[in-house]
Amino acid sequence: MPNDPDQFSELCRSEIDRVHQAFSQWYRAEIPEDDALFDQMIGDAFPVDCVIVGVDGAAEPAHEVIASIRRRYGSRRGQDYWIETRDHSVHLLDGYPDLAFVTFEEWQKRDGEVIALTTTVILETARPSAASSTPLLLWRHVHQTYLMGHQPSSRR
Helix, strand or coil, rough: CCHHHHCCCCCCCHHHHHHHHHHHHHHCCCCCCCCHHHHHHHHHHHCCCCEECCCCCCCEEEEHHHHHHHHHHCCCCCCCCCEEEEEEEEEECCCCEEEEEEEEEEEEEECCCCEEEEEECCCCCCCCCCCCCCCCEEEEEEEEEEEHHHHHHHHC
């Protein structure tokens, strides 16, 4: 972990924005459909023991969710589709210097409507590779719920 809590908080915010930007680029086919690139941008951030709890309350192994995302390459090509994260709240955990508990809003435009979710993640620092001095962040747990009044019309 960076020694400075503010630096670690900013690293967490940047990681969340980076991954969501990668999701958007992948779905819109703005980057090459390449497994190594996908793993570098998205897949490697989610270790095999990560769990993602979706808006329906079902917990799924992250590797299954990530495999589904990989299969949906270009599914939003040419569409008015975007993802934006807002209002990041980073909480560093006393006694656990390598962990952060982060809550943020995830806004998306898809299928002609804007939806919003509250997402909470636990991020953990990992040792950087020899080629990089930047700490890596691993997504250990993800939990999403719709913001009231901002769920898809099919769920209202």
